[in-house]
Amino acid sequence: MTSYADRWEAAQVFDAQFAYATVKDLLAPRMAVYWTDLILSAVIGWSGFGLAVTFTPLHWLGIIGLAVSVLALYRGALFIHELVHFRSKAHTRSFGRGWNALIGFWLLIPYFMYEGHAEHHSKRLYGTRFDAEYLPFARLSRREMVRVAAAAVALPLFGPIRFGILAPVSWLVPATRERVYARASTIKIDLEYRGHPPKKSQRLSWFLQEFACFAIVWTLGVLIVLGHVPVLLLLCWYLLFVGVVSLNTLRLLGAHRYLGNDSDANIVLQMIDTINYPSSRIAGFFWGPIGLRLHALHHLVPSLPYHSFGKAHARLVAALPPDSAYRLTESPGLLAAVIDLWRAPRPLPGENPFTNAAILHDARKDAP
Incomplete structure (x- = not known):
């Protein structure tokens, strides 16, 4: 197993500019692919x-209908992640409206609730x-992992x-x-995270x-x-949402090594704190669709x-080279990564979570 020190050492010599140059001709989104998939x-x-509501989840x-619904709408819901990364505001607006109409509104996760995702890629x-999307699980009590997983219900x-009560109250009581x-306006796993109000140009859209x-x-x-509508529809919607959130929570627990320690992290350090699953093509199609099984590549x-993603990887x-920092992000499978996170030795209070603080310091200073 690759040690943390090995990853930090590899980060010192990793050429992020070379990696970017290798794939920069692949950056243009093909919107026909996006729309067809969505x-x-x-x-x-x-x-x-509809099949689940018609036949009930006991038939x-x-x-089958509910399982298909969970997998397909989980895939569709994850397009909210792509919305944030469009470099064209026109693409964000048009695709965002379509995504809201097809999925976001009906799952009560309109895309404005993911506006803060850019912070997850910030060096600072x-x-x-x-x-909002990160907790240093490798340094926290295992109870935090259980809490995040249990929140799905x-x-x-x-x-x-949020939208049936808090929204109208906030309209009537501006305070x-x-x-x-x-x-209550950000998709997050860190419950202590505080979001930001919309900019003046965003106020109408958010409303x-x-x-x-x-x-x-x-x-x-x-x-x-x-x-006029059966209560069964509400039950099926609840089960659908729990299924989507459970899949996403499992993916999130295996997305990073979660060693963050409130310090600057450039893209190389973000990458080596993140995990790729290149061998999980079949399973990853279900739990990490639209490229998210190669999450280190995304960072x-x-x-x-x-x-x-496939061509770029x-x-x-x-x-x-085989010992490059990029190759050291690989894991054989999602469950293996989650188990490793669970078993990770928690540092003592005040102890540096990394095995070699000097290497970490040099990596932060010298990596591109």
């Missing part, structure tokens, strides 16, 4: 959901308390509360608005997305109370579109 994911996912056809903020309640933005979710929550609620070249493997 639409197919939504059609298959909601068709499976074998309902079980990655792995710190200002990174409660998270379906967040959307109805509560700042707190709603700070505490319209909030209002759409508010309308869905209250319309479905009234229709269920009046008996190395954040603007690389998901449909180019092959180029880098061919161009870089």
Whole structure:
């Protein structure tokens, strides 16, 4: 097994500019691929959901429908991640509206709730308390891993509360608005993270997305109370959401080595704290779709579109030596990585989590 010290040492000589130059001709997103994939994911996912509602999750056809719905809509939901990385604002606007209409609104995760994802790639903020998508699990009690995994059963309640109650309250009582933005407007695993209010140019967009979710929550609620929509639909939606969140939580636990320690981390240090699963092609299709099984590659070249990941990875493997920092990000499988994270020796209070502080310091200073 590769030690942390080996990774830091390899980081000192890793040429990020060379890696970028190797794949820079692959950076243009092919929007026809994006739209086709998104639409197919939504059609298959909601068709499976309809099958589950029709036959109930107790019938074998309902079980199949629910499983298909979870897998397809999980894939579709992850396109929210791609939205943040489009370099063209026009692509973000048009694809974001389509994504909201097909998936985001109905799962009560409009894309404005992922605006802060750029902080997860910031040299200054990655792995710190200002990174909503990161907790240093390798340095924290294992209870934190259990807590994040167990949250899947409660998270379906967040959307109805956020958009059915908190949104209208914040419209009517402006004094509560700042707190709603700070505490309940970001997709996150760090519950202490505080989000940011929208910029002036974003206010209308955020409000319209909030209002759409508010309308869905209250319309479905009234229709269920009046008996026009079966309560079974709500149960199936709950099971769907739990399934999507559970898959995503498992992926997140295996996405990084989670050694962040509130210090600057350039793209090389982010990369070696992140994991690639090049051999998990079949399993990764289900738990890490749209390129997320090659997450270290994503942190190395954040603007690389998901449909180019396979070709980019092959180029880098061919161009870089076997002992390069990029190759040292590999793991044989998701469960193996999660087990390694669980078994990682927790440092004593005040102890540096890395095996060689000098190497870590040099890597931060010298890596591109």
